[in-house]
Amino acid sequence: MSLSGRLELMQKHSELVTRRQSRECRCPEEEWLMGMFNVIIHIEPDGRGDIFIDCGDWQDERTVECHDIESLRLKAASWIYSIPPSPDM
Helix, strand or coil, rough: CCCCCHHHEEEEEEEEEEEECCCCCCEEEEEEEEEEEEEEEEECCEEEEEEEEEECCCCEEEEECCEEEEEEHHHHHHHHHCCCCCCCC
8 A cells, every 4th residue: 555645545545535725614525435335534634534434334433643545544544454354254
């Protein structure tokens, strides 16, 4: 995995679905496919970032400190790719 959250490097191992502003607060959001997970990252003006995982029957979320969207992408990828595969697979 790349050690940079730059968009072009992130897209080597993950697929950007869309970039948009949140409907609720107008903050920047990105939706990604990381591995088999649908991931939404959302950055707040105060330096917090939200990472949402939605896999249908299973969801999880985490709030992290971040400096910008690139650092939020890295934190999201680090979390996602650290999740072990299901023992049922």
